[in-house]
Structures are given as C-alpha cells and as structure tokens.
Amino acid sequence: xxxxxxxxxxxxxxxxxxxxxxxxxxxxxxxxxxxxxxxxxxxxxxxxxxxxxxxxxxxxxxxxxxxxxxxxxxxxxxxxxxxxxxxxxxxxxxxxxxxxxxxxxxxxxxxxxxxxxxxxxxxxxxxxxxxxxxxxxxxxxxxxxxxxxxxxxxxxxxxxxxxxxxxxxxxxxxxxxxxxxxxxxxxxxxxxxxxxxxxxxxxxxxxxxxxxxxxxxxxxxxxxxxxxxxxxxxxxxxxxxxxxxxxxxxxxxxxxxxxxxxxxxxxxxxxxxxxxxxxxxxxxxxxxxxxxxxxxxxxxxxxxxxxxxxxxxxxxxxxxxxx
Amino acid sequence: xxxxxxxxxxxxxxxxxxxxxxxxxxxxxxxxxxxxxxxxx
Numbered sequence: 001x002x003x004x005x006x007x008x009x010x011x012x013x014x015x016x017x018x019x020x021x022x023x024x025x026x027x028x029x030x031x032x033x034x035x036x037x038x039x040x041x042x043x044x045x046x047x048x049x050x051x052x053x054x055x056x057x058x059x060x061x062x063x064x065x066x067x068x069x070x071x072x073x074x075x076x077x078x079x080x081x082x083x084x085x086x087x088x089x090x091x092x093x094x095x096x097x098x099x100x101x102x103x104x105x106x107x108x109x110x111x112x113x114x115x116x117x118x119x120x121x122x123x124x125x126x127x128x129x130x131x132x133x134x135x136x137x138x139x140x141x142x143x144x145x146x147x148x149x150x151x152x153x154x155x156x157x158x159x160x161x162x163x164x165x166x167x168x169x170x171x172x173x174x175x176x177x178x179x180x181x182x183x184x185x186x187x188x189x190x191x192x193x194x195x196x197x198x199x200x201x202x203x204x205x206x207x208x209x210x211x212x213x214x215x216x217x218x219x220x221x222x223x224x225x226x227x228x229x230x231x232x233x234x235x236x237x238x239x240x241x242x243x244x245x246x247x248x249x250x251x252x253x254x255x256x257x258x259x260x261x262x263x264x265x266x267x268x269x270x271x272x273x274x275x276x277x278x279x280x281x282x283x284x285x286x287x288x289x290x291x292x293x294x295x296x297x298x299x300x301x302x303x304x305x306x307x308x309x310x311x312x313x314x315x316x317x318x319x320x321x322x323x
Numbered sequence: 324x325x326x327x328x329x330x331x332x333x334x335x336x337x338x339x340x341x342x343x344x345x346x347x348x349x350x351x352x353x354x355x356x357x358x359x360x361x362x363x364x
Contacts, residue, residue: 032328032331032332032335033332033335033336033339034335034339035335035338035339036338036339036342067360069353069356069357069360070357070360073353073357076353136357136361
C-alpha cells in the first residue's frame, strides 16, 4: 500500500449498494478517511488560479480604495466559492468524469473519497464564502457571489452542459463573474466597466474551450456530453471560434473607448486581441485530417490562457500606473 | 483492518486534523483582523 498522497494500489472504483443507495466509492475508501489532498483536488486548483487572478485584477482596477485586509478577504471568499463550486461540479459529474481520459484521474472517479463528502465539502465552502463576503465586505458582492455559484453548479453543470451544444457559451458566464465581484467588493455598485470585464471573459470562453474540445472531442462523445464539435460538427465549431474571436477584438477595446481605461490598456487590448484573432483564423478555416496533430488548435488554446492573464494584467497596470 | 491499514488510517486522520486546525487558526486571525479594521472605520 502506498503511504504517499496517492490511492492505494488495490483501490478500484466500482458500484456498490449501501442502504439501497448506489455509490461509486471503492471499498477501501469507505474505511479510510480521505486524504486532505483529495479534498484540495476537488477545488480545481488550476482553474482557481485564473479565478483569483481575474478577481484580483477587478479589485485592483476598480475606482476607490479598499483596506488590504478586506481586499484579501474578498479574494479569499471568491477563491473559496470557486473551490466550492468546483467540488459540487465534481460531485455531480463523477460518473461522467470516470468516462473521460482528461478527468478520470480526479479523486471521485478513482474512489479516493465518498461522493457525499465531496457534496458536503462543496456546500461548506460555498456557504462559508458567501457569509464571510457579506459580513466582511458587502452584501451586494455576496449576492453576486452566491448567484455565480448557483449559475455554475445548477445552470451550467446540471442543466446546460448535458442538454445543449451552447453549454459553453452560456455556462462560460460562470467564469466571467470573478472580476465583476472583485470590482463590486470595492465599489458596492454595478456599473458599465465591471460588466464589460464580465463580457470580455464571456466572449473569450467559447473560443478558448472549443479549441480544447476540438482535440478531446472523442472523450466528450463517449461521455455523452453534447459539446459543439460532437453535436454540430467540427466545421461549425471552427466557424464559431472565428466569430467569437472577431467579436472579442472590439469588445476588449470597449473599456478604453468608453473612457474607463487609458491608452496603455487600449493599445494592449488591440495587440493581444489582434494576435488572438490571427491565431484563430487558421483554426477557423482549416479542416483536420486523419492523424492530425491539431497544432493550431493547441496553440490557440495555450495562447488564450496567456491572453487573459496579459489583458487583465494590462488593465491593472493601466489603472495603477496611469490613473 | 490490518496493522498496515490502521497505520494508514491514523496517518490520514492526523494529517486531516492538522490541516483543519491550521485552517481554523487562519480564520481566527482573519476574523480578528477584520474586526479591528471594521472597528477603526
């Protein structure tokens, strides 16, 4: 038996009946308490990095001041909420995750902890984050935080993802909430600028995710998830990537155009979104062949992550250096 | 439960207790600082 963080060699998930309730928990997992690292993995730490970064950018770019302790608390609450939503997502999708190569190594498909524990952990994180945000920061940001969790878990995970190829378009809004909440934590009001930041991530999500879905579409097909490449075909997906990338260019410049930022952000947005569009053109216009390495799609996916970091970084630099 | 499994059980429980303890201690410090900040406003 391993003594590190990994699962014991003998652990293999299978369905068992406990009090007439079917669970995927492995037998050893019913005896041993789950490792704390498995709970940490439920929070999707890699996704949380982007959430924390965009939330921090929203907070730093907002007009006005916030005490560092309260600002730290707001970011902590957003991170906890993202972790809670991630745990609830994995609780709900444990069976689907087990069918996909990309997600099969997550704690629940491996039977490292009980499904009910993942649900309770997610509820605890979500509830705690909302209450602390309301008490320490303000109740408007707490309300938007609560709605973002509801949107990701119920609207996206439970409803849209398994039922429509537009799942990423509408569900992508869930990932667009962090900068909005970070901004509201400072201002305690919803204005055009944070809504534009929301819209930028909303518009960025489909080309970002579909670039990934184009080369992992077999996984989604086997799991029965109607991702765009599976449900509408590769050609439609490629055209949609191109359309969203083209719309992202003017949208990302809009904060400068309405006077919400300076030229440092505006010129950065033009350059970064221009490169995004240029990289999406070969993805949008080509057709993959048998044994295709999907290099343009992988490059676009990798750049899309860099793009978001750089764009929001430029927003903060613009505010801090030139405000 | 074999002796090996018992050792693993105790190791995991100890680690979890330690992590939960550290998180609670962190929250105590955070709430103290939030209270001080809000009282000074």
